[in-house]
Amino acid sequence: MTTTPLKFYQIGSFAVGNRLVTADERSTQSDADRTNALTSGHRACQGCGEALGARYALDTAMRAAKDQIIAVNATGCLEVFSTPYPESSWRIAWLHSLFGNAPAVASGVAAALKAKGRTDIRVVGQGGDGATVDIGFGALSGMFERNDDVLYICYDNEAYMNTGVQRSGATPPAARTATTQAVGSAPGNVFGQGKFLPRIAMAHEIPYVATASIADLRDLEAKVTKAMEYRGARYIHILVPCPLGWGSASCDTIKIARLATQSGLFPLFEAVNGEMITSTPIRKKVDVEEYLKLQGRYSHLFSPKRNDEVINHLQRMADKNIERYNLMGDM
């Protein structure tokens, strides 16, 4: 685990804050005067995980960099819902160029700041999973390889949501998207394709790589804070459920993110210089089914007929993660 658990206060470290916790032990999000890097009035759907993830991450980065941050955003929901011309929800210096070039633009901003001797201003690149693992992947790999001084954050909602839920390289097997319909003998997205970018980032042996979840705020904040302590290329991959694309209730966004980690499907870990150094143990283990059944994109696994073969396959993937990332905490 990245965070030191709080001494017992009813809710320990699990909730956002607690009146009993001293100010220096509180999360950024519990602060009544937090930045709200992404402010109200944005046009994200009800219960948007990406809006939440971006505010969590950027507020923390702002705190770590004493508000000296420039964010570079790829095209995608986050960009579109926050900046319908001429309105902006950003309370942070913010720049958007194209769908596929955010890492390159971020590299450029970092280079310019370096040239101007303003290394006190830190750069955050950010985008959805499509922008990151697919179209921007080459630019991102280059940014990693050159070890440019950028923290890149991917808000992974597991498909191209902004254009209507098309499959991306981060879409999980069996999930229904607009381009992987739940029809035929192998409904939904295929098994054995796609990629898990955190491991690819680790292969670049950059200073810091981590995964995080909007269901574990303190862990997320600790990771962003830690990432900001490093110079060079850093990568954080945050799972952000999307009620619209996943076919889930808007009130279940955090619950689903929690079930993703508690089932083992989405492992939480961090790596320094390419080596995994910690993973967050599962606290209340659940079967993948608990996670799947709340989401319309998997409904074809349960009706009209239950598809045990596929459910078991997904369970095996979770089990493999538990072993690989030591998620039961018996390291």
Add this chain to the structure above:
Amino acid sequence: MERPFAITLGVGSSLANHTGSWRVEHPEYLHRMPPCNKACPAGENIQNWLYIAEDGSYEAAWNELIKENPFPAVMGRVCYHPCQTACNRGELDEAVGINSVERFLGDYAIEHGWEIAPPTKESGFKVLVIGAGPAGLSAAYHLRRAGHAVVIKDATHAPGGMMRYGIPKYRLPREILDAEIARIAKMGVQIQLNTRVDDVHDELEAFDAVFLAIGAQLSKRAYIPAGESARILDAISVLHDVENGTPPLLGRKVVVYGGGNTAMDVARTAKRLGAEEAIVVYRRTRDKAPANDLEVTEALEEGILIKWLSTVNHVDGGKLTVEKMQLDESGFPQPTGEFEDLEADSLILALGQEVDFSLLGNSADLDVVNGTMPVDSTMMTTHPGIFAGGDMIPAERTVTTSIGHGKKAARNIDAWLQGKSIEVNLEKTPVTINDLNTWYYTDAPHAVRERLEASRRVSDFSEVVKGLDESTALYEARRCMSCGNCFECDNCFGVCPDNAIKKLGPGLGYEIDLDYCKGCGICVSECPASAIQMFPDN
């Protein structure tokens, strides 16, 4: 305004976009009924005083507690804590040790000499309370708080009723009881001891209202064939005599007949008085016995033997015959014809108590039905202005229930005197464990109160159960999940994707900004305590 090339609109903030208009439902903060509060016979707001105690504000917590019950230190010792049986935390790991925190607060108050301010305004009304037991003292306390002049009359020479004459010292040390009663007296309640009322009607001239709380002091008798040299006593007088410092001679072997708390108390007392053997004989099974489980367990720990499914058949000179019983299909014990002899120097009957109605005088205007006095929903008897509560009315006979009666009667007497009626609390359904989001609660087993070793217990009347120290009491208070009520964990404030929740500061809670709330309901799902709910917009 001059704008750069190709720019036609000035930059604006999205704050201009009131996304609240998308909403069909909105969240609201609620105060829901925690199961502990609902279960409390004295109507304490347990969740609230635990909440206040959680940050170490013990005096404020104590003040909140005594709004409903002036006896926290007594309660923390003798209450059978139905609140803990109802506590939702029991479904997660173990119930919150509410009773131990209550005792901690009660003892802390005594240690620090906290007092209750007398009322600032006198109402001019005079109320008589007959009986200085838990019901009477509780009523007097609440009536005094409301500004009435209160006189308590009690036939015995020390106040406390069953708290003194029914509950042995090892469960309730007298200095604790005395301290909590003295505090009530200090508010200006007059307690007249050794004052028996022979006819309640004679008092009606001097007082505007009367509260009867005479308890149930007469031991029930049973016909048991007995020889001449049999020594048979009743439990209530045994406990009474022990309290008065003149314990009866019981002999080496004592048999107690009955299965209630009094039976356990008297058997445990007999042990402490030097009996080598104390046997409880009860005609039904353990689960059917009215005694509280804790009392049975503590009795067994102290070496008391209990013969379940047995009746006393015959007693004579040092010996007694019991007959084994068997439950029939409907669960009633039936004789089997199998007998057993027990050595017994004395037999103590603990078969329940009856109300002594002689003090009512001969009057037909006060109904007595089946040995108890019926009251209406305001605790008033069939005689206007005469109210009753405690063991003498048909209800559960525990100290806490009586304290609850006292409070309820006091509030109704107050209303009656002023010619008002009080609002009846709508029965609220309690919050269940399924309403809570238990993910957020840390795993924390409850703190166990130390007990005196069983072998040391029976040697004298020292208190058996010890209290918690401050840090343990604090820990225990903080185990409370605050069912149905906000405890400021900041979750709602943190999880709203639209920043539509405002944090108002310590003790003030939060506010929903309906301009931006899209009605996603995440705050409701992620509230640990189920203190927010969605309601349709209209």
